[in-house]
Structures are given as C-alpha cells and as structure tokens.
Amino acid sequence: MATTHISPAESEAAPQHERVVNDLSIQVATVNGSGSQSSNMVLLRALFQMGIPISGKNLFPSNIEGLPTWFTIRASKHGWIARRKEIDFLVAMNAETGEEDVRGLDAGAACVYDEKLNLARLRDDLIFYAVPFDKLVAPVCPDAKLRKLVRNMIYVGVVARLLEIDMGEVERALRKQFKKKVKAADLNFKAVLAGYEFAEKNLEKRDRFFVGRMNENAGKVLIEGNAAAALGCMMAGVTVVTWYPITPSSSLCETLITYMKRYRMDPETGKATFAIVQAEDELAAIGMVMGAGWAGARAMTSTAGPGISLMAEFVGLGYYAEVPGVIFDIQRVGPSTGLPTRTAQGDVLSTALLSHGDTKHPLLFPASVGECYSMAIEAFDLAEELQTPIFVMSDLDLGMNYWMSESFPYPDKPLKRGKVLDAEDLNRLGGFQRYKDVQGDGIGYRTLPGTNHPAAGYFTRGSGHNEDALYTEKGELYVRNMDRLERKFETARRLVPGPVIEQAGHDVGVIAYGTTHWAAMECRDQLAREFGVQTDYCRIRAFPFADEVAAFVRSHARVYAVEQNRDAQLAGLLRLSLPGEEIGRLRSVLHYDGLPIDARSITDAIMTQEVGS
Amino acid sequence: MATTHISPAESEAAPQHERVVNDLSIQVATVNGSGSQSSNMVLLRALFQMGIPISGKNLFPSNIEGLPTWFTIRASKHGWIARRKEIDFLVAMNAETGEEDVRGLDAGAACVYDEKLNLARLRDDLIFYAVPFDKLVAPVCPDAKLRKLVRNMIYVGVVARLLEIDMGEVERALRKQFKKKVKAADLNFKAVLAGYEFAEKNLEKRDRFFVGRMNENAGKVLIEGNAAAALGCMMAGVTVVTWYPITPSSSLCETLITYMKRYRMDPETGKATFAIVQAEDELAAIGMVMGAGWAGARAMTSTAGPGISLMAEFVGLGYYAEVPGVIFDIQRVGPSTGLPTRTAQGDVLSTALLSHGDTKHPLLFPASVGECYSMAIEAFDLAEELQTPIFVMSDLDLGMNYWMSESFPYPDKPLKRGKVLDAEDLNRLGGFQRYKDVQGDGIGYRTLPGTNHPAAGYFTRGSGHNEDALYTEKGELYVRNMDRLERKFETARRLVPGPVIEQAGHDVGVIAYGTTHWAAMECRDQLAREFGVQTDYCRIRAFPFADEVAAFVRSHARVYAVEQNRDAQLAGLLRLSLPGEEIGRLRSVLHYDGLPIDARSITDAIMTQEVGS
Amino acid sequence: MATTVVPPRKTNRIGLEPAVYKGSKSTLCAGCGHNAITERIIEAFYEMGVEPHRVAKFSGIGCSSKSPAYFLGSTHGFNAVHGRMPSVATGTLLANRTLLGIGVSGDGDTASIGIGQFVHLMRRNLPLIYIIEDNGCYGLTKGQFSATADRGSVLKNGVVNDLPPIDTCALAIELGATYVARSFSGDKKQLLALLEGAIAHRGTAMLDVISPCVTFNDHEGSTKSYSYVKDHDEPLGEVSFIPFFGDIMVDYDPGSTTEVTLHDGSRLLLKKLDSGYDPTSKVEALRVLSESHDNGEVITGLFYVKTGQPNFLDLLNIVDEPLATLPEAKVRPPKSALDEVMESLR
Amino acid sequence: MATTVVPPRKTNRIGLEPAVYKGSKSTLCAGCGHNAITERIIEAFYEMGVEPHRVAKFSGIGCSSKSPAYFLGSTHGFNAVHGRMPSVATGTLLANRTLLGIGVSGDGDTASIGIGQFVHLMRRNLPLIYIIEDNGCYGLTKGQFSATADRGSVLKNGVVNDLPPIDTCALAIELGATYVARSFSGDKKQLLALLEGAIAHRGTAMLDVISPCVTFNDHEGSTKSYSYVKDHDEPLGEVSFIPFFGDIMVDYDPGSTTEVTLHDGSRLLLKKLDSGYDPTSKVEALRVLSESHDNGEVITGLFYVKTGQPNFLDLLNIVDEPLATLPEAKVRPPKSALDEVMESLR
C-alpha cells in the first residue's frame, strides 16, 4: 500500500486564512438505512448544476441497516474527480464513528455535527458548527415516524448556507430527486430550508471553504457506471440477459430491466424484444449466456468476483467451443467474500486466465461512465466477431457511484454480428467448416441453430474437434486448433480498444487503467507541480495489449503501473505479455484498502521509488 | 509445438543390420474394451523382471469400448524412460488404425500384425510378421465368447519369441497379473504359448531388436502415480477424503479406498479411522475438504482441470479464511473437456492463481511415482503448517501409467500438524488471536471446533476480519491481513520442496518440472552427445519458487523452460516471480498434443533456438 | 423384362426418409441401453414428421450425453459441460423460441452434479424434452455410483451404496414439470409413445428412461443391471474387457408387470401404469411412485401431465420471432430514446 | 438491615447461564424475522442444556447466514460461501462426529444457488439441524426474488414472480431427511419446540422458518411480507430508508388457523397441523403440503419424522472418536503395511 508520506505534507494547501473556492471535499458520515442517500444526492446534484466538476462516492457497509456509511463529495475547479483522502468539510451524523471521523481531519477543516454528539470538545484546530437536528426537525415534520429521514435534509440546508451553494439549484436538485412525488419533495424542502435558516441565524462562517458557479458541466449528465453500461447493452441490441444478484453488479441488470421495459418492447405486438432471466446462480447464468450466444443472441451476464470464479468451467468451454458472450465483472474487494461493498481491481489476472487448461480471454477496462457505455457496445461486437467470451472489467467505484460525463453519443456504426452463415450463404457455398481458418485471422464461420439448410447443423463440444467440428483425439489436429485459437487471440489484440497514450519523451511513464485513471492523472499533475517530475502516460483499455503498450514501456526508463490490488495484477499481465527486456522497467504502485485510490498516495509511492532510483 | 526437425534425423540410430539390444520401443495398437491391457502388462512386467529399465504408456480414447488404443513400452539400457516418438516394434491388432500405424513407422522397424489386416503390402522397408490370430486362438479357447480376449495373449507369445523375452518371466508376470485366478491364468498362458510356438515355427527373425537380462531393477517396484499418491495419502494419515469421479484422477481415490480398507481399520473396533465420500460434484468435494480441514482433519480431494475450475470460489475461501486442505490435480489436456484421456501440464498457471481477488496457492510438482508418494505426505504437512489449500500437480502420464521406482521409504518424521492450540494451551495462554502473526511467519494459531474451553471458539468467514477473527470493513485492517498473507506466502517459499539443480557453469540452462523431467534429461544427453551442447539443469518441484530458481536463471545466458502446454505456463509463473532482468533469459519449449513429451522434440526445439542465438 | 420396379421410398408426413433422422455411428458399447433410446428418438422424430433444422440438441457429459451425436445428424447440437446442460438449453431457447429442444442427460449428469440445474429447469417448465438415460452409474468414468443407484448395490471394489436413490420423476412432478414419465430402454412401444407425446408437449417433458450399462452396472441387486462379469470373472480375470450384447427388449401391457431376466439371471421388475390411471393429479402420481418404490418395483408410464400451463417462454412475453435474428431496427432503440435518457440524467 | 438477598442465578441443567448462549449484537434490521429465530435458537440450546463447545455452527451467505454470529458466541462457526454450507458442514461432521451441527441458511442460499447441495445433504441424512430463514427474497442484495417467493409477487421495479415456489419441506421429505418441519419466526412456542426436537434428533432435521424481511419483502400478496412502503412511499420517496419494527408474534393452537395481519394490512394465513396428525408417512406429509399450497395457506408443524434410520455418519462406520484428532499411531499404518504393499508391487 502506498502510505509513505515523503512529500511536503500539504504543499498544495492554501494558507489557513485564504478563501478556497471550488476545491474541497465534503464527507457526510451517517448510518446506512437512515435515508441519507437522498440528502447526499441533492447536495451532489446542486453542485453539479452549478457547473462545478464533482464526484460523489458512497462508502457503505455490507449490511442493510444500522452500520456506518460515508458519502464523500469532491468539487474541483481543476476537474480532479478522484477520491481525495483529506476531508475539508465533515458532516458528522453518526454517533458511533463521530469521534474517529473528527480525529481523522486535517487542521483547519470544518465540521457540521449533531449537537448531541458533542464533538467540538475533541479538537481546537477545527471549525465546528453544532446543529440541533432533533429540535429543528420536529416543527418541520409532525409525523414522528418520518423524522429520522427528513432530519437528514436539514444538513443539506446547513451545508448550502455555509458553502454558499445556490438554493435555487438545491431546490431543483431536490425536486429532480423526488421526481413526481411532490408531497415528499415539499416536506423535504421544508427541512432543507429549516437547516438553511438555522445556519443563517446561528452559525458564523469561520472556515475558508466556498463554492461558486462555474460553467464546466454544460450538456453533461450524472450517472452511475452500471446504469451507463446498461444503456450501452441496450443500444448494443442485447437480447438475452441472465444474472444472479451480487453486490456491486446487481444494479447493472436491474437498471437494464427498467430501460428495456421502456425502450425495447416491440411497438406492434407489445412484446419484449429481449429475455431477462434471474438465474438460480452464476453457473446457470453463464450457461444460459453460452446457450444463447451459441444460438445467435447477443447475450450477457453481470457479476462480481465470486461469480467469476463459479463461471470458470463454462468460460473455458466458451473459449474452446468458441461461443460469444459478454460478462461484466463489477469488481469488489477480496479473495472469497472479502469486503463486498468496497472497490478493487482484483480480478484482472485470474479473469484473463480464467479456467483450466490453456485459456485466455479479452478484457476491456472502462475508466469512465462514458466507456461503460461505449465498451458495452464494443464488447458485444467483439464477442460476435471473435466468437469468444469478452469480459468488461468495471469496479464498484465506477459501477455504483455517480460520475459526470458528456452525453453518450448515439452509435454511428451498425452492429457487427461476425462471421455467421445463413441458409442462402450455404446454398451459395455448398457447405462450411466450422473451425476452419479461412481468412487467416483464426476465426471460423458459424451457423445458427434453426438455419433451414441440411449442411447448417454441426455439433458443438468442449472436447477435441477437427475443422468440421467432428470429435477427434488426434494430437496434430488438437495442436492445429489450439494454434488457431492463439492466432485468434492475435486478432483480438488488433480489434480491442487500444491504449490512450500521452507521450512527450519523458523518462518516467505511468500506466493506469479503469478507475485508477483519475487519480493517476491528478498524481501526474502533483508530480509535475510539486516535484518537477514530468511523466508520460498510457491508459490501457484492453487485454490483450496492443503493440503500442510494449512500445510505451520500451521508450521509458521507469514505468509505474498503478492499480488497485495487492498482487500487481495488470503488471502481471504485462509481465506475461512483454518481451523480457521491457519487464525490468516496470514498477508498481498498489492500493488495496477497499477505498478508491487517491492521487496523493500514488504521488507518494512514486516519489519514494524515484528517490531511490 | 516442437516439431521442427533440424537434427540429423536419427543420429543415434544404429545401422540397419546391427543387433539392437535393450533399446527399443514397442507399440501395441488395439481397440479399447478388447482386453489388451492384461497382455500389455504381462509384456511390460516381464521386461521389468528381466532387470531392464522400462516404461509403459497407455494411450486410450475417451470412451469405453470400440475405439483405438495404443500401448507403448520403452526398454532402455540407458535408463531413458520418457516416451519415444519412434516405434521400433509395432503389434498391429486394430483394423481401423492399422494402415496409419504402419505408415508412421521408420524404415527398419518391425511389425507383428493380424494376418487378416494384410498390412505387409503397404511398405517394403519394414520387417513384417503376419500372425493368424483367429486360427491360433480357436484351439486354445473353446469358449467362443472368451476368444476375443484370450486372442490378445497370443501376441505376447509372438513378441516374446521375436524379442527373446524370457518365457519364465512372462509366465511369472502373467501369474502375478491374474493373482489368485489360477484358471484364468492357465487359459491365458496357453494362449501365450500358442503364440510363442507359432512364432518359433513360422516366423523367421529378420529385425534387429532384442532384449536381454540386465540388473537394473533390483528391489524396484512398478506402480502408477495415482496409486503411489494414494499410498502417500494413507501414510500421511489422511482422515477425510472426498472426491468426484473424473479421468484421470478417479483411480487415485479408488486405489486409496482399497488401501484404507486394508490398512486403516481400527484393529480394536473394526471401524474406519477415515471417511471417504463420493461427493455429488467438485463444488461439494472441495466444500467438504474445507469443512473437514477447518475441523482439524487431514482432508483431501483429487480431480482434474474441470474440477479445479469448479473449485475456484471455495479455494479462494480457503486462502483467505486460512483452511488447510490438499487437492490433487491429475492434469489432462484441455480447455473445457479437451482430450480427457490425454496428458498435459495445462493447469499450472490458472491453479496457482485460482479464484478471484488477490489469491495464490502453493503447488507441488511430482516428477516420479516416488514423488507422488513423498509429496502427498509433504502436502498434508504443508497444508496444516501453512493453513492453506495445497495443490499437488500430477498429470495423466504420471498418474495412470506404470513407472518403475525404488521402494518408497517409510516416513522418518512425525506428522506436522501446524499451529493448533488445545484447551490446555488456552488455559496456559488465557486466549488467542486467530489471525495474529505471533512469530513473524505470517501464520496465526488456530483452535479446533469441539475444544472444551470458553476462549476456543471463533467465527471463520471469507469476509473482512481482524486479528480476533471478528468482522471488520476497516481498510487498514484489511491491508494488514493481506500483507500478512503475503508474508505467509514467503514462508511457503521456504517450506515447499526446493528445486533439484545440476549446475556446472554452462551457458545454457534447462528447466523442467513434473513428468517433463524424463524427456528433458534424455534431451540433455542428446544435446551433449549429438551437438556438443552442455547444459545445466533445474528441476522445479514447487511454487512459490525457492531463491535457487532465480539464481539458476541468473547464472545462465539462456534458459529453456520445457513444459507440456501451449501457453508456457510455468514460464509464466517465472515471469510473474523473477526480477525483470532475468526474464529476458527465459525461452520456452512447448509440447501440447496430448502425448507425453519426448526428448527428440525438445532437442529439436532447443537446437532451433540455439542456432538462431 | 424391361420394367424395373422401384419400391416406393419410405418417407414420413413431411416427405423425409428415415435416414435423415439418423446421426453418426455410435461409439457406445454394444448393447448399451443408450443406443436403444437413440433408436427410439430417431423413430419418434421421424414419425412425428419434425423438420430436423427446427430441433436443437443438448447434452451434458457422459456416455449418455454423447448420444445426441447419434441422432438427427444434420441438426445443431451442443455437448455442454457436466451437469449444466439445462442452462445451455435454456439460453438457446430464449434466443430462439421457435426451436424444439431435446436434451439428453445421464443419471450422474442429472441427479448428482446436475441436480441444481435440473430442479430449476423443472420449476421453469421450459419447453424442452429432457431425457435421463438412467443406468444408476457413471458409465464414462467406469462405473461409480450415481445418485439414482439402488440402495445396497455393490461395486467391484466393495463399495456399497447405502443412500436412497433420488427419484427424478417425483422431483420433477413436485417442482412443476408438466409431462413426467418413466420407461425402459428396451420397451420399444412404450418409449416411442412417450417420446411422441413429449414432442407434442409444450412445456418441460421429463423422461427418466432406465437404460442398463452393460459394462459397469453389474452389481448384485441393481435394478439397472445386465450383470455379466460375475460368472465369467474367474476364467478371465480381465477388467478392461467389454462384452458384447444384444439389446434386451420387452413388450407388456398397461397395468401388468413384467420381469426382465438379465444376462446374469438377475431380474428387473417392471410394472406398467394401468390404462385407467389418471395422470392429472400430482398427489396421486407421488403416491404411486412412493408405493412402487416400497414394493421394489420400477413403475413405468406417464405419471403426470398438465397441458395449458404457460411455459417459461410464454411467461417472458417475448416476441414470436427468434430474438437471435431480430433485425437491428428492432433491437437498437432510436436516437430519440437515448436522447430521452440523457435528458433525464442532466 | 445487614442481609442482602441475592436472587438465585438462572441456570440450565448443566449449570450455564442464558448469557452463555448469546452471541454478538445483531447487525440485521430491527424487526427482521431472523432476529426472532436467533432468540429461539438461543433459548433452545439453553433449555436443552447443550454444552456450547460441542456445537459447530455453519452458514452460507446472506442476512440469514450472518445470524450464527449472534448466538452461541463462544462456539466455533463457519460462514462459508453462498449456497454451499451443506458441504462444509458435512466435512466438519466427518472430521468430528461428536459435534452437534447447526446450519443456518436463507431461502436464496438454499433454494436458489444452494439447491444442489441441499438435495444431497437431505439424501445423506447427515445429523445436522438445517434451518432456512425463509423470507422469499434475497435480503442482503436488496430484495430480489428467491426460489421460494410466492407466485405473483411484484418487486418495486415491476418484475413479477411467475414461477411456483419450491417447497423445501416437500423436497426434504422426498429426498430422505428424517425430521422435517415448518414454522414462523414469530411463533415462539412452536418454533422453540421444533428446535428442541431438532436438537434431540439424530439425522437431518430440516426446519423451514417463514421469516419476514421487513425491508424488502413488501410485495403485494407475498406470504412472507411485512409490507410498509406502500403507504409511506408518497410522502417520503426514499428508497434507502429502513423502517423500524417490532417483531410480529403469534400464538395459536394445533389444528387451528391464524391470520397474521402485517404492517401494511396484508395477511399471512398460518395453519397449524392437527395434534392428531401422524408424522410418520411420507405420502401423507406430501399430501398435506400440496393441499395447503392449493388452499393458499402456509401449513406449519412437524410434517415428517423418522427415528432409528441410520444417519450418514453411522453408514460410514467411522470410529467413535473425532477423526480430526486421532493420534498418529492410529492414522499412520506401521512399516509392515508399507512393506507389504511394496512387496506386492515388485
């Protein structure tokens, strides 16, 4: 873990008295099941609407009610939206964690807290604002049962007042949040106002944090990665979806259900142009995907680590019998159950190699909600073009948190359905050989069950087969087939999304992928500004790696691969893929405590290693 | 695949006319289910009894009856017992493959064939011996139903006569084979004699292959790897065995059942000191091992690739919850079902990394039946010392074929049961912390359920836990625990069997493991004799790799890692483990057609690369 | 004579010859019950006049699971992984609801490793013909017990099966399958009729077909045995030898009992449901099964049928055309849809 | 006054206080049926005077599967992987047959992902108390349907459950479990009695306990629901809010029916088996279950019990002491044994 602090502690921190505008992180500490999610979303959205670059991250426990939860909002005029470790503005609502939360703050931070918690006594280098939530909520909400909920809206008002969030935007955000539930919105807004007015009257602004209108978000949307991926799947024309609930992946399919019911009912018949099935487990989910993909459907499932493990055998079948399918892995922490509600990039290596025998699978690494959308579309194209399972490696941070994004573009290319022969083709050709490499790309032609032609049928099996898909145990045919599959993997290398590279001839290279991207970019800025260390950058977007990745490594003396796991898994895939000479240049920055990686940790880790080199 | 032939085709072959004694390979081509197994075993055993180093390999199809099967016997005065590609002496009994079998022979080879097959017409550079099997069997075996079987004994006699196998040893071998079934033995021996007499009278010896008595096998045993492993398990004091049938692993547990019933019934009560359960599938088999290992039993299962894939999730639990267990992977060919009755070393990489999240597991690589026995014992010790699942990576070639070996030594060390505290310990200590690293080796203390002490109980879980085994989602505790597990893996590196190294300062190193060892050793001899290329050798016996492995690589300009898979899987583990500078020295020799690797293929592949370097 | 009499070619109602319904040559043991079932399947599809391209074949892993290669050779087939054929079949039928699915499994493939997927398939009432070729053992891995092995059966290595067999018919009925039957591989007439009924049924049709393994299931007392080795073991002492057998065939009337004498003299007591039996009551079906079990008989026939029950594809309300080949216009919503979603996210 | 009256400490027959049977504080939602079951388990072990160290606790994954942490705090427990608790429990009891095993699972953990291991556990009649805390949904992953959800239930996102619920009691009986019952989390008296019976039983004791999920299982028509949000949704519009409830308790007589009115006014019809019911006939038990299902009732009570049936450990003929701790002399055969084997291989 990158915990060494070798940099001047807070070199970028403004002097204590200076006004800090649009550059702060807010943390709301509550208890899960207490309904604070709406309040936090109203805050986040109001800032978003003010045109300020923001991100919001929900840190929640693996239970349903009663355990500590934190929501952090970052607003950054520089556009940095990775998690920041340092909290500037704490809203302490949870008795259980209040003391620890306060102790974790840097001097000069602000803390709004529930009067009852009596937190001000703990430190004298913070700015405290006590709020009598119970007293304020009573007149707003006569129904005692509902108070616990509405109570949380009060801090929205308090924070809005203290940070100077535009109350018009707060109300807009709140009404958007409650959609058509006008009564609920009215009640909640009353609570916001109560907080605002209390703060106006009773709290003297003493901290230095403010927000102000910007114009960075025009046309942008706010969406979770899982919803973005769901949209992508729908636009990719997915027809068969199978899933088994698991955090943090469930919301992908659940959101997809909502979208599909709305936009994918056949207007003529009112019937569904899709089938979505909650399977009995992940073994069944992937089996259904294999059956559907074999029959020509665009089929997918979505899961997390434990599900990936259970899919291992079937995915090997998919590789070897060459069946298309798309699998989303919304990664979470852990071997075994681990920390199921925390984020990680921990399945990269084992998923690339999933299943016994000589197997490997293409992986896509979306870094943004935009890529969750676009890579979902690409994944289905790739699966059908390559006739193999394709994995989209998202994570909890991306999948379940809200991220800003440009609007998603409508796809400008038709679906790529791959090499499928229909009855007409067969009439023309007289027949086909399922596993013959006709074009030298390692990919054979296939037919779909139901094709009305006597030469269409073939028998798919995971055991040894020749080019005609007939059973064989002949060694040389087995080798030929395996070599073709290897050739197909080379084709995959050309077809998958290539890296995004920023290169200006510096000595030091940084490699990142997925959500690590955001912290890596900010880290590069810190390295340059604070230490004068200029870096080149390579964001990997898929495995197998395009040749540019090897070239990038080759052209740098030291390359830091930054990732969110203990075992340097992407670096592992690089080690497996690169020529030996390049591997010596690789170093790793690893972060695996379950929280999204932050820039400072990377900067510290890189500088520690740079100093030594 | 190593198929290039750059060496002088048969540099070691003796001139056509010279007598070749105790240096030949015999192949018997039959149909499975036809009962040729006994005949082949009699031949093999007779040669073994004559004191000649031998090996016997059965190449059989994945069905029960009616498909081609080959049995190859190698006898080598030099002690080379790897498979030889070139067949010197063919017994062609199978109409279906007869022509192809004959076409595959090198000039000068001999072929005994069933008269009916009329094979002599195919080539004039071979020595053919036609045998009228049907005619010969009729008088020997009046019962027509049994003829098909007894018929195969006839070739034993023919071959014995032609190669000058001692008939006394043939009879001894046959009677050993049929054990107490004297009537069966008599009938079969009559058939052998009929063959012998026919050959004596009718066949003129024209080929140059002979055998003669040696004295290399004194005290040696002949055993399959799976039986040897079973013996090791029994001597290791295994108490809970769970399994699900799968080729080529079933015979391990099936043999174990036989041994345990004989040697592990409690003499006082007549009850079993073990439980062996055929589980409903591999998920259940590994689950039972986890439950039993947790409760303190020496627990094991045995499977092949598809089973390993199904065990992925549970094995991650074992890693993270730190539960001992031993898993035998008798590797076979394939992603998916592949070629289930052919051999490979194809699960190495994915098993080392089995399960989602940051996981890795110790692997042991037995190369001989002796090591199947000794590593089985070591595996149980390691599992309990390290409190983690341990994999023994055997393969079909080792597991299901007969190999010669010195007698297995009786264990000279007591069982190592690892860090287990009983009630007395707890009385003394007052309590314990399950996941605390007391000695710095990364290994905590555990207690077993049923321990009569109020502080004994703890709750085992695959989710985040602190040193007291209590649930936690705290990031720093998660990191601390993962770092301890990493430390434990370092301890494993010290505890697992180290490599066997033969080093004399040469430029070229060869790395092999498991069954590849035998062909690699013979290849080194070929390289030295035929090309004057001297090599050093490192036989890897376990993952994680002892430091000597890195040192070996470091001290050679070029190191050839020889293995039986397409994806250079052990080389992959080396790439993941070695410093970058060393990786450039690694080259691979890969063999993956499902047949056991042979020396000539390796020699060719190495020389092709050496010439280019 | 100048005229040649060409005998009329035998064809079915859609004009296809029997050969069209055959597959490649079986590689199973001679006399294996599975081969007899294959023949009945060929006959049934021929007789029913099903277009081969409309069918999709599925199986798991095992000797039984190989048999889809031996019928309907021109039809697409998918030999999946062990015990997980139901999910693959489900996926395919979701992708193309116009297909007629037939799955062949073994008792190991279904009742041991595959029981989870079996349970959920039955519950869904997926329109699929599901055949268990039930020999009470794992043929392909050389004869270990499956979960349908009879209690008290003994393997060659002395291992005894102490556990009660799972009655897949009772489970299927309990779980919601809508056509549930048991037959014997050698009962041509009954099996053919049950298969034809299954082809006509629109829901899960589960057929447990007792199908002796001639090679391995030779334990004393097994109701699925063609025991042989017992007598011949002594003179031969050969474990890898596979004897040759002809199929055992039976023909008996509804309501009656027939005792099949197997090669080794051991007996299998088959009882056929009465022709008056009413297969519409679950409770009655379960009672009959339980009773026959207690009597040591194997009761055969159609235990339960329920028509008109919506099947899984009906419940999902999917369009009539195969989802797999819907045109892009049907599966990619228009730009306006994306715009609408984007707008809602601003 | 100088005398202090110390009230006698409450202890059970082995002299332990109730507190010894408690575990750590529950992190489940207030009012969750699972908590009430936890309390009954504590009571039952206390009342039966079981030594805590003799017990081993097992579970899979889910809210329900967390509950073993909340009882018998000083006892070893193993929270396994999702749906595979039966195999872990089996392994442990093989290793140490002197342990008293109790497994807690959810309906998702058992009837969906775990049904395969459930089936084989029941078939083996492993001496284990197996409790399903049955709420018809996946609590921990936020309320999706499990395979015991009632047909016709509707989720908030409009998804309807069209599939029939799996009756785990009927399955258990069919498969060979020897103590099979159903109860309701709020029925203190019945549940306690059934648990005590289960503790005393030597074979698989399967208890399906209806246990409402206060937070998610609030669909109309669900028999496992405490619906709430319906009324309050409009003023609040809050999805992440978890309301607070007290437990719902019932008390009714054998043979009678009680209607539980849930928070939202929806009803659950519980019917208790008649005190004259004879729980020794499988067929009768299955009939009663099927009938109650047809009547829309949830029948509770002990449906089936069979004593004297050898359990899995008996069948395996293992020594009486725990295998786990047999001394080396018992588990490593002497040199003569190895020599004998070696000799046979020469």
Ligand SMILES: Cc1ncc(C[n+]2csc(CCOP(=O)(O)OP(=O)(O)O)c2C)c(N)n1
């Ligand atoms: C995951 C997995 N485990 C084990 C096997 C090995 N295996 C192949 S077939 C078979 C049993 C087949 O038995 P059954 O389904 O009854 O078919 P039968 O051969 O008796 O017709 C087994 C265990 C496998 N292929 N895959």
Ligand SMILES: Cc1ncc(C[n+]2csc(CCOP(=O)(O)OP(=O)(O)O)c2C)c(N)n1
């Ligand atoms: C292999 C795997 N798949 C999915 C999950 C996610 N998961 C956790 S709990 C759960 C369902 C629990 O439902 P149930 O057993 O009914 O327990 P409840 O929470 O309702 O008490 C699921 C699907 C998981 N942990 N592991």
Ligand code: SF4
């Ligand atoms: S082994 Fe048995 S099941 Fe398999 S083909 Fe032979 S007879 Fe049939």
Ligand code: SF4
């Ligand atoms: S979510 Fe439901 S099942 Fe889980 S603890 Fe809360 S009430 Fe219980």
Ligand SMILES: [Mg+2]
């Ligand atoms: Mg079978």
Ligand SMILES: [Mg+2]
């Ligand atoms: Mg539940």
